Amino acid sequence: MATIKDLAKLSKVSAATVSRVLNGDETITVQDQTRQRIYQAAKELGYKTIHERRNQQQTSKSKKNPAIGVVLFLSNEEELSDPYFLAIRQGIEEELIKQGISTTTMIRLYDKVDHQKVQELDGMIIVGRINGEALKKISGHIKNIVYINHSPDEDIYDSVVVDFQKATEKALQHMLKAGYKRIGYIGGVEREHLKERTIIGEDQRITTYEKVMKSEGLYEPSYVFIGEYTMMQGYELMKKALKQNDVPEAFFIASDPMAIGALRALQEFGISVPSDLAIVSFDDIEMAEFCSTPLTSVKVHTKEMGQTGVKLLLDRINGRELPLKVTVPTELVIRQSCGTNQ
Structure with missing residues (x-):
């Protein structure tokens, strides 16, 4: 390995001059020709300064095992009752393990944030x-950020999303094709989470439902029931719907947990699915296949969303600057609850 003395001999200056030039000492005065001769000698002998070697080691370490933070808006308890977001996190963790990355920090929005750990991400x-x-407030200086299930600014951030509009249209067209006209909607609200509060955001499932049903001349406001995305709310909202004089003949339900709750309400009212009332839901979680009446549901590839997010982030850390938005496709899985095999 070349030394400062080797460089001094080749460039015909003192070792002190070589050291000060290569380490960026702005107080030293040397001719440009001498400075270039020192740089050329360093290049020929493959010499690297301490600063260059340290940067190289840090870059190498970063590429092999970068420190990743995963920010979640749900608490542990909330996540356990929300299979959709739980599956996304599991997909993230599986891909991190596959990539050999062990330095991961889980940050839950409403927990106290360790800013020292965040600074190291x-x-x-x-x-x-x-x-x-x-x-x-959480991320501070971090530039490499990937959103999953949301895309706040595709000109800045990478994101992995689902086309909720297209997926909802697919479900509704299936129901319309099957002959259903009085189609109701049960869903929750999308919330945008801040540190101290939440605000209501657009949910493309309800806006698409309204658009499609209005275009068919079939929209009826009294058929729409909105609460929270929980199983209990699906149960309560379906009971509310069944107490009306005019009950829809079919429902598009915006999540499988809500649909499972709705099935319980229908059972209590003695209403058979799909012969008395048909259901198409959203997510296709594992439980959807094993309900008392297996649910026809829009399948969202949640684990793949998590895995894709990790790949995008690693690509960004390794130097890509162009932000990418990946839309993961969905598919309608036909089961008994919709009353049709096609």
């Missing part, structure tokens, strides 16, 4: 709708 994966204000 190379990148972040944000799961769900988290407001930029809240993100800034």
Whole structure:
């Protein structure tokens, strides 16, 4: 390995001059010709300064095992009752393990944030709708950020999303093709999470439902029931619907947990699915296949969303600057609850 003395001999200056030039000492005065001769000698002998060697080691370490933070807006208890977001996190963790990355920090929005750990992160994966204000308080200097299930600014951030509009249209067209006209809607609200509060965001499932049904001349406001995305709310909202004089002949339900709750309400009222009332839901979680009446549901590839988010983040850490938005396709899985095999 070349030394400062070797460089001094080749460039015909003192070792002190070589050291000061290569380490960027701005107080030293040397001719440009001499400075270039020192740089050329360093290049020929393959010499690297301590600063260059340290940067090289840090870059190598970063590429092999970067420190990743995963920001979640749900608490542990909330996540356990929400299979959709739980599956996304599991996909993230599986891909991190596959990539050999062990330095991962889980950050839950409403927990106390360890800012020292955050400062050491190379990148972040944000799961769900988290407001930029809240993100800034958490992330600080971090530039490598990937959103999953939300795309707040595709000109800045990478994101992995689902086309909720297209998926909802697919479900509704299936129901319309089957001959259903009085189609109701049961769903929750999309919330954008800040540090101290939440605000209501657009949910493309309800806006698409309204658009499609109005275009068919079939929209009826009294058929729409909105609560929270929980199993209990699906149960309560279906009971509310069944107490009306005019009950829809079919429902599009915006999540499988809500649909499972709705099935319980229908059972209590003695209403058979699909002969008395048909259901198409959303997510296709594992439980959907094993309900008392297996659910026809829009399948969202949640684990693949998590895995894709990790790959995008690693690509960004390794130098890509162009932000990418990946839309993961969905598919309608036909089972008994919709009353048709096609």
